[in-house]
Amino acid sequence: MEVIAHCVWLYHRFPLSFREVEELMLERGVLVSHETVRRWCVKFGQAYANGLRRRRARPGDTWHLDEVFIKINGERKYLWRAVDADGTVLDILVQSRRDKAAARRFFRTLLKKTCSVPRVIVTDKLRSYGAAHREVMPSVEHRSHKGLNNRAENGHQPTRQREHAMKGFRSVGGAQRFLSAFSGISPHFRPRRHLMTAHDYGAEMTVRFAIWDQGTGVVGLPSTP
Template sequence: MQRGVIVSYETVRRWCAKCGQTYANGLRCRRPRPGDKWHLDEVFIKVSGESKYLWRAVDQDGNVLDILVQSRRDKTAARRFFRRLMKKTRSVPRVIVTDKLRSYGAAHREVMPSVEHRSHKGLNNRAENSHQPTR
């Protein structure tokens, strides 16, 4: 009971079923468009004592585009991350910036060969900095 109005769980469930998707679509439309330069990076994390990899994509403005936790760090994992990222943002970048992990290059040639790929040790510091709150 809030402000004299009694609402049951069933009423909330019906409202979500009726209006939830429309509300979510409106929020999605107002989300800022991602930039055309994406910085990608992965970091080791421990989940229940097991080592996992936290993959993160950030645009040139520092907005986090997507985060994915996977158990592998190979070409298949990178390909899955690229596809998920393009599907979620509904766009293709002009440039992707990564570290020197070879999986990025192999997946890049397969998934988005027309996109410029820059891999250098210090170029993806923007993605490295976004990992700091997680660490």
């Protein structure tokens, strides 16, 4: 299991292809095909991400929501994403539209996944948010302003990096599966380093790797690619 966990970690933490993960493992004396790495990531990636989410603290009471377009097999789709005030990813959802029905679906999925209700939601000025908000969570304060939502918008950068490295996504289902696991695993290894000293960063990463080892049930291989 430690080889599986290490391959899944490499693929979701760094902008690597399956073949590049295969090569890195070969350098460590572990012979595994890129197709096996792909199957492991599909089978275990979401389970590992769910395990990390269960160990997270309860989300903050201010949620930032945003949506960006992504290309899937040449067609424009939308990635809906929510983070709390600390930048913790709460949920993502790939949809074909950005209308009221899409916003309503995202709100309901978000409430179900987090099992909590925020005090405030912050969005851009897309009207779909306001219409869905009044229907799904009317008691929650809604702040709609482009400048207030930089936290959610900036959080899309790692996704864009992976989208570029993967040369786009081939299907909606594939994009949803990968991004759901990616949004649970990658941020776990991305603490707010700019706010930490080198010593504090090292200590924090040690704790995070220990949580990863507990969640995957292994003592990991060396944690540098």
